[in-house]
Amino acid sequence: MRGDGAERPFDLEEFLPYLLNQAAEATGKSFQNVYRADYGFTRTQWRVLANLGRFGAMTAAEICRISHTEKTKVSRAVAALEARGLLSRSPAATDRRAEDLALTPRGQEVFETLGRRAIAYDRALRDRLGPAAARDLDRVLRALIAPGPTLADE
Amino acid sequence: MRGDGAERPFDLEEFLPYLLNQAAEATGKSFQNVYRADYGFTRTQWRVLANLGRFGAMTAAEICRISHTEKTKVSRAVAALEARGLLSRSPAATDRRAEDLALTPRGQEVFETLGRRAIAYDRALRDRLGPAAARDLDRVLRALIAPGPTLADE
DNA sequence: TCATAGTGGTTGCTTTTGCAACCATGTCAA
DNA sequence: TTGACATGGTTGCAAAAGCAACCACTATGA
Numbered sequence: 001m002r003g004d005g006a007e008r009p010f011d012l013e014e015f016l017p018y019l020l021n022q023a024a025e026a027t028g029k030s031f032q033n034v035y036r037a038d039y040g041f042t043r044t045q046w047r048v049l050a051n052l053g054r055f056g057a058m059t060a061a062e063i064c065r066i067s068h069t070e071k072t073k074v075s076r077a078v079a080a081l082e083a084r085g086l087l088s089r090s091p092a093a094t095d096r097r098a099e100d101l102a103l104t105p106r107g108q109e110v111f112e113t114l115g116r117r118a119i120a121y122d123r124a125l126r127d128r129l130g131p132a133a134a135r136d137l138d139r140v141l142r143a144l145i146a147p148g149p150t151l152a153d154e
Numbered sequence: 155m156r157g158d159g160a161e162r163p164f165d166l167e168e169f170l171p172y173l174l175n176q177a178a179e180a181t182g183k184s185f186q187n188v189y190r191a192d193y194g195f196t197r198t199q200w201r202v203l204a205n206l207g208r209f210g211a212m213t214a215a216e217i218c219r220i221s222h223t224e225k226t227k228v229s230r231a232v233a234a235l236e237a238r239g240l241l242s243r244s245p246a247a248t249d250r251r252a253e254d255l256a257l258t259p260r261g262q263e264v265f266e267t268l269g270r271r272a273i274a275y276d277r278a279l280r281d282r283l284g285p286a287a288a289r290d291l292d293r294v295l296r297a298l299i300a301p302g303p304t305l306a307d308e
Numbered sequence: 309t310c311a312t313a314g315t316g317g318t319t320g321c322t323t324t325t326g327c328a329a330c331c332a333t334g335t336c337a338a
Numbered sequence: 339t340t341g342a343c344a345t346g347g348t349t350g351c352a353a354a355a356g357c358a359a360c361c362a363c364t365a366t367g368a
Contacts, residue, residue: 010269012204012221014292016279017182022222023298024174031171042354050166061316067166068176073355075318097316097363115164125170129294137294138168140287144177144279196324215346227325229348251333251346 020144031121035114044069044077046114049103052087053111057102059092068145086110174298185275189268198223198231200268203257206241207265211256213246222299240264 012018028043035041041049051063058066060074078101081087086107092098103111126134166172182197189195195203205217212220214228232255235241240261246252257265280288 009208010204010265010272011208012201015204015272015276016288016291017178017185017276018201019292019295019299020174020178020181023295024171024178025222026299027174028171044354047166047172050164050169054163054165059316064316068179070356071317072319072357075316076354079318092316095316095364099317111164118164118169122168122170125298129297133290133294134170136287136290137170138173140283140291141173141177143283145173145180198324213346218346224326225347226327226349229346230324233348246346249334249346253347 027125031118034117034121039110039114042077042080044073045080048074048077048081048101049086049107049111050115050118052101052103053108053115057100059098059100061098063101081107181279185272188271188275193264193268196231196234198227199234202228202231202235202255203240203261203265204269204272206255206257207262207269211254213252213254215252217255235261 032043035043035046047067047069048063051066052058055066060071060078063069063074064071078087078089082089086104087101088104089099089101092100129137186197189197189200201221201223202217205220206212209220214225214232217223217228218225232241232243236243240258241255242258243253243255246254283291
């Protein structure tokens with residue numbers, strides 16, 4: 001056993017949330033240039049586009065649930081995409097509060113272009129890690145995303 | 155080989171930067187409550203505190219390098235911590251532009267308390283993954299953070 | 309059928325970030 | 339020395355995120 005009065009000081013560099021955040025920023029940043037510099041999208045806009053492109057029409061609330069994004073962010077992203085003619089709304093059949101969101105043909109095009117570039121970028125990242133490590137990483141990240149353990153008070 | 159005209163649509167849920175970001179947010183959020191609700195710190199303020207607590211006095215530029223944080227964020231965080239009496243500045247010996255930053259005794263105390271809670275939280279996260287997966291995760295995350303491959307244009 | 313509470317979505321206001329410009333000092337070479 | 343460029347740090351302004359309040363509608367159940 002290790003000496004228990006040890007009391008090593010806390011080291012940020014070994015703190016999982018910090019490492020995850022650094023990795024997310026590092027990997028996110030270069031792709032951000034694609035959707036930002038080339039299309040003027042916000043990260044949330046890109047996400048909304050990606051979800052609608054992948055899954056077809058759905059409501060804003062569904063996008064929130066799928067992508068764990070706050071509704072106000074989604075609301076504004078939807079408005080922006082609509083203003084640029086990439087997305088259209090139509091009243092939802094069953095619930096008069098909700099609207100079905102769908103990409104316009106132009107939105108679809110953008111999604112496909114951006115999607116191809118994203119796939120290529122993802123492939124490049126995974127190649128750097130090797131297939132086994134990449135698969136493991138997926139698994140672990142999903143495990144971290146899923147439930148959410150509450151914080152143990154000291 | 156797999157059929158090459160395949161053209162599967164891009165799926166956000168398998169995009170590494172997205173997964174990393176989700177995991178970072180999920181794990182970061184509950185600890186954020188500790189430093190935010192209990193101390194009113196910003197994430198950057200907590201990082202600055204953590205670095206000074208761990209490594210002792212250093213300049214703002216060094217904090218930037220160590221924690222990959224933009225200088226303006228650090229600058230403001232330092233100002234805020236100073237205003238609260240948790241940090242003090244002194245002119246750097248060798249370079250008259252720079253200032254050595256150090257935690258005050260009160261800052262040290264806060265760091266120690268928060269550090270203990272961070273360690274406990276980190277341990278809880280790692281326990282959920284198992285020791286082997288946690289170690290692998292560290293390794294892979296550091297690999298992702300380190301170099302940064304440029305984006306292949308399509 | 310009416311009150312109550314929940315859900316989909318938007319808006320306003322504040323905090324935080326990101327970026328560019330800036331000042332002061334330092335470095336290097338002509 | 340002097341000019342050009344780099345570096346440490348701050349500030350101002352604009353974009354983005356977070357939060358609470360809100361409107362419209364739906365669901366529940368007394």
